[in-house]
Amino acid sequence: MGRNLRLENLTKEFGTLTAVDHVNLEIEEGEFICFLGPSGCGKTTVLRMITGFETVTEGKVIFNGRVINDLIPQKREFGIVFQSYALFPNMTVEENIAFGLKVRKVPKKTTAERVDQMLDLVGLRDWRNLYPAQLSGGQQQRVALVRALAPNPQVLLLDEPLSALDAKIRVRLRAEVKRLQQELKKTMIYVTHDQEEALSIADKVVVMEKGQFRQVGKPIDIYQCPNSSFVADFVGTSNFFKGYRTDDRVNTGKWEFRISQKGFLSGEEIFLAIRPEKIEVFKYGDLPKDLEPSNLITGQIDVITFLGAAVRLVINIGGEEVISDVIEKEFTQRQLKQGDKVFLYFPPDAFLVYPAKEGS
Amino acid sequence: MNQTEILKDYSTPSTLVSDRWITGITMGFLLAVLIFFMLYPVYDICKLSFFKEGIFTLKNYVAYFTNPRIFRSLTNSLYVSIVTMVITTILAFFFAYGLTRTTIGGKGIFYTVSTLPLIAPSIIQGLALILLFGRNGLITRYLFHTDWNIYGATGIIAAECLYCFPNALFILYTTLSAVDTRLDEAAQSLGASVLKTFYKVTLPGAKYGIASAAVLVFNLTITDFGVPVVIGGNYSVLATEIYQQVIGMQRFDLGATISVILLIPSVGAFLLNYYLTKKSYALISGQARPFLQPSRPFKKWAFTIYCWIPCAFILIVFASVFVGSFVKTWPYDFSLTLRHYNFPSLGGHAPLWTKFWASILKGEWQSLIAYKYAPIWNSLWVSILVAIGGASLTLLAGYIVEKKRPKGDQVLYTLSVLPAAIPGTVMGLGYILAFNKPYFFIYGTFWIIIINIIICNFTLGILSSIANLKQIDKSIEEAAVSLGANPITTFTRVVFPLTKTAFFSNIAFFFMRAMTTISAVIFLISAKVKLAAIEIIFLDIDGRTASANAMCTIIIVIVVGMLFAMRLITGKTGLKGMSAST
Numbered sequence: 001m002g003r004n005l006r007l008e009n010l011t012k013e014f015g016t017l018t019a020v021d022h023v024n025l026e027i028e029e030g031e032f033i034c035f036l037g038p039s040g041c042g043k044t045t046v047l048r049m050i051t052g053f054e055t056v057t058e059g060k061v062i063f064n065g066r067v068i069n070d071l072i073p074q075k076r077e078f079g080i081v082f083q084s085y086a087l088f089p090n091m092t093v094e095e096n097i098a099f100g101l102k103v104r105k106v107p108k109k110t111t112a113e114r115v116d117q118m119l120d121l122v123g124l125r126d127w128r129n130l131y132p133a134q135l136s137g138g139q140q141q142r143v144a145l146v147r148a149l150a151p152n153p154q155v156l157l158l159d160e161p162l163s164a165l166d167a168k169i170r171v172r173l174r175a176e177v178k179r180l181q182q183e184l185k186k187t188m189i190y191v192t193h194d195q196e197e198a199l200s201i202a203d204k205v206v207v208m209e210k211g212q213f214r215q216v217g218k219p220i221d222i223y224q225c226p227n228s229s230f231v232a233d234f235v236g237t238s239n240f241f242k243g244y245r246t247d248d249r250v251n252t253g254k255w256e257f258r259i260s261q262k263g264f265l266s267g268e269e270i271f272l273a274i275r276p277e278k279i280e281v282f283k284y285g286d287l288p289k290d291l292e293p294s295n296l297i298t299g300q301i302d303v304i305t306f307l308g309a310a311v312r313l314v315i316n317i318g319g320e321e322v323i324s325d326v327i328e329k330e331f332t333q334r335q336l337k338q339g340d341k342v343f344l345y346f347p348p349d350a351f352l353v354y355p356a357k358e359g360s
Numbered sequence: 361m362n363q364t365e366i367l368k369d370y371s372t373p374s375t376l377v378s379d380r381w382i383t384g385i386t387m388g389f390l391l392a393v394l395i396f397f398m399l400y401p402v403y404d405i406c407k408l409s410f411f412k413e414g415i416f417t418l419k420n421y422v423a424y425f426t427n428p429r430i431f432r433s434l435t436n437s438l439y440v441s442i443v444t445m446v447i448t449t450i451l452a453f454f455f456a457y458g459l460t461r462t463t464i465g466g467k468g469i470f471y472t473v474s475t476l477p478l479i480a481p482s483i484i485q486g487l488a489l490i491l492l493f494g495r496n497g498l499i500t501r502y503l504f505h506t507d508w509n510i511y512g513a514t515g516i517i518a519a520e521c522l523y524c525f526p527n528a529l530f531i532l533y534t535t536l537s538a539v540d541t542r543l544d545e546a547a548q549s550l551g552a553s554v555l556k557t558f559y560k561v562t563l564p565g566a567k568y569g570i571a572s573a574a575v576l577v578f579n580l581t582i583t584d585f586g587v588p589v590v591i592g593g594n595y596s597v598l599a600t601e602i603y604q605q606v607i608g609m610q611r612f613d614l615g616a617t618i619s620v621i622l623l624i625p626s627v628g629a630f631l632l633n634y635y636l637t638k639k640s641y642a643l644i645s646g647q648a649r650p651f652l653q654p655s656r657p658f659k660k661w662a663f664t665i666y667c668w669i670p671c672a673f674i675l676i677v678f679a680s681v682f683v684g685s686f687v688k689t690w691p692y693d694f695s696l697t698l699r700h701y702n703f704p705s706l707g708g709h710a711p712l713w714t715k716f717w718a719s720i721l722k723g724e725w726q727s728l729i730a731y732k733y734a735p736i737w738n739s740l741w742v743s744i745l746v747a748i749g750g751a752s753l754t755l756l757a758g759y760i761v762e763k764k765r766p767k768g769d770q771v772l773y774t775l776s777v778l779p780a781a782i783p784g785t786v787m788g789l790g791y792i793l794a795f796n797k798p799y800f801f802i803y804g805t806f807w808i809i810i811i812n813i814i815i816c817n818f819t820l821g822i823l824s825s826i827a828n829l830k831q832i833d834k835s836i837e838e839a840a841v842s843l844g845a846n847p848i849t850t851f852t853r854v855v856f857p858l859t860k861t862a863f864f865s866n867i868a869f870f871f872m873r874a875m876t877t878i879s880a881v882i883f884l885i886s887a888k889v890k891l892a893a894i895e896i897i898f899l900d901i902d903g904r905t906a907s908a909n910a911m912c913t914i915i916i917v918i919v920v921g922m923l924f925a926m927r928l929i930t931g932k933t934g935l936k937g938m939s940a941s942t
Contacts, residue, residue, distance in 0.1 A: 086835035100843030
């Protein structure tokens with residue numbers, strides 16, 4: 001136990017650009033970590049420093065208690081899965097998987113066993129003699145996955161492995177990666193810009209922006225309690241209001257909301273954020289009685305988008321647009337239509353509050 | 361089964377050689393080769409032209425510019441090069457236009473025929489024109505009974521146009537097929553006439569490609585040696601003048617001076633071309649589509665006829681030399697004979713070959729196969745070694761420049777592309793000056809010839825290697841490394857198999873160049889080591905034109921044979937699944 005990976009003040013500069021800015025993280029053995037962030041936030045650079053393909057400007061990558069900054073990639077024994085699959089086009093599926101074993105001079109018999117084992121892991125036994133170009137994208141990425149796993153790496157690093165695939169296959173493979181991780185109990189570090197992917201797959205999510213770690217935590221914590229307006233905006237969808245606070249009231253100019261979250265100074269400029277599914281939508285008439293009156297606002301449905309299980313409404317409230325997600329059942333029951341005049345209710349405890357000066 | 365158990369003992373690769381170390385040594389080696397075999401000879405030429413007994417002097421240049429007979433070689437060179445440039449560029453442009461922008465039939469035939477001049481020494485154009493328009497030309501003497509003949513500037517220009525045609529065509533073809541044809545359609549839909557569209561849209565879109573082709577033709581012509589030496593007559597140009605001064609008069613200093621003068625336009629043309637190519641790439645739209653609307657019948661016929669003209673000329677060139685080698689006395693007696701293939705005793709012998717055939721053959725056949733055909737065997741042997749060596753070195757250099765990018769990779773790149781700027785005759789003379797020393801043991805052997813040909817053609821080799829390596833996704837190599845492969849395994853097991861096709865086409869290229877090159881190696885052959893392409897010149901100078909044709913035919917047959925063999929090899933390797941997944 002204890003083969004953990006630690007990043008200490010890890011920094012990467014490209015000329016004057018700081019791609020990764022003094023980040024710290026502890027990854028336990030067997031943990032599934034996901035780096036999530038917009039493109040250009042430095043997540044791939046962190047990954048490449050861990051793999052050894054990128055040099056470290058400052059700070060340390062520590063594996064198993066040893067600083068590995070200067071260790072060449074071959075010696076790190078980290079498996080990598082690339083976005084472009086990077087299968088060797090001149091080798092068959094079998095040869096691809098065996099490659100990492102052959103270069104280690106593993107005996108033929110052991111190699112053959114291991115290859116079989118790997119093929120079974122992803123159900124590609126029948127495809128073993130085909131070339132990568134003869135496989136579908138999803139199959140290719142499965143091969144890439146077990147090719148990286150075959151030499152039994154200490155850590156498996158996946159760099160946007162699914163983003164070249166189409167939506168359905170992406171979701172299926174995502175589940176497969178998760179299953180493999182749980183079965184093999186392998187430490188995995190996964191990079192993606194797709195928040196849904198990150199939230200659904202990882203034990204721990206690291207949200208990155210501009211080379212820094214904004215928030216590290218369990219997916220559910222990140223979603224429910226984003227610690228900054230950036231995270232609230234980037235992970236999931238949020239509606240934002242800017243305003244000034246007095247006691248439990250926030251004045252946004254047009255409205256005055258009551259909020260239940262405490263801890264901010266009076267008079268401070270703040271951002272209020274609220275998730276679309278927290279906003280309740282009522283037609284005139286079926287309004288419950290016990291609502292906080294100041295958090296009830298009238299509006300008009302502008303756009304209706306079916307998302308499947310939920311329905312997304314874009315509602316115009318006095319010139320501003322608010323997004324609200326209603327589950328499909330409620331949507332049908334309430335007979336909401338485009339152009340309808342509706343009441344919007346913002347529950348006081350659903351608001352998240354952030355200082356305005358951090359920007360959004 | 362426990363996943364972690366199986367591999368426990370094997371998880372650390374046993375031998376790991378440092379990547380940087382290997383890259384460093386390889387790069388050092390390549391740099392040393394290029395500096396020693398390219399820069400050093402050129403440096404020696406400059407030194408000889410500017411220094412006399414260690415003192416800086418311009419005496420040589422004064423001598424050059426004040427001797428009207430020698431000075432004329434400069435103006436002559438410029439004249440033929442500029443005229444050839446204009447004619448060839450225009451001819452090739454419309455040819456390329458026909459192939460890329462019209463829907464004429466037979467494009468494949470046109471393209472193939474137009475590339476034929478590349479498989480023969482440039483001299484073939486000269487030989488053919490002499491057969492047709494020379495003093496005993498089929499057309500001049502036999503058909504029109506005129507005394508006019510083609511020797512001199514006219515002949516050089518005509519022959520160079522044919523020789524440069526495919527080179528210009530390559531560039532213009534690429535340019536015209538890359539420029540978006542929808543721009544033309546858009547212009548016409550906005551009401552522009554066909555001619556106006558051509559002037560305002562098509563031409564400006566291709567301007568850098570046109571300029572680049574023109575510059576290349578200029579450079580090829582001004583540096584060519586083979587054509588002017590057989591068809592130039594008394595019309596002296598820079599490349600032949602260098603040879604005259606050095607071999608004829610033993611005036612190495614004047615030869616070096618003329619070399620420096622020749623270097624100026626050729627290096628200038630090279631730099632200009634480099635600049636133009638960059639510009640030209642910027643104009644290529646990623647959206648370019650090859651879809652073409654059917655051309656109108658008139659346009660189709662006009663371009664079909666037009667395209668047949670250069671093709672017909674090229675075919676006539678090859679046919680005349682071919683026929684000329686098999687008939688008794690061109691153009692008077694067309695009865696067939698093989699006697700021109702019984703070359704006069706050329707001297708020289710070839711390693712392995714001569715000994716082997718001399719031991720098993722007797723009399724007439726012994727002298728023919730063992731001795732008279734020795735230059736051919738030499739050429740073949742040299743070409744095979746050049747092909748393997750050149751293709752490997754340029755692949756290695758390309759790999760370092762494109763994929764490894766160590767410190768100083770730009771120096772390696774610059775040195776690698778520089779040979780194209782140095783005319784062959786200059787390089788040849790430089791080799792004499794630099795290496796004709798008793799302690800330099802490979803001088804006078806065919807190893808120096810092999811090195812020279814590889815260096816002279818390094819540019820195209822490395823450029824095509826780089827273009828090919830660019831297509832290999834960086835993560836493929838990283839995948840191999842992350843799986844534990846060392847740099848050598850990564851290269852041999854992953855990178856090399858993926859560049860195989862390019863490697864084989866480089867082999868073909870170097871082989872072709874080695875079989876057909878004349879200008880540099882003419883300085884390097886010796887009484888013992890002779891080459892087939894050079895023998896064409898000596899046979900021709902001796903007045904044995906028919907045998908020169910025969911030698912030329914043999915070279916073409918060998919090159920064509922090699923191209924077929926290559927196709928068989930690359931076809932059989934299958935390279936299945938090569939359409940990389942990335």
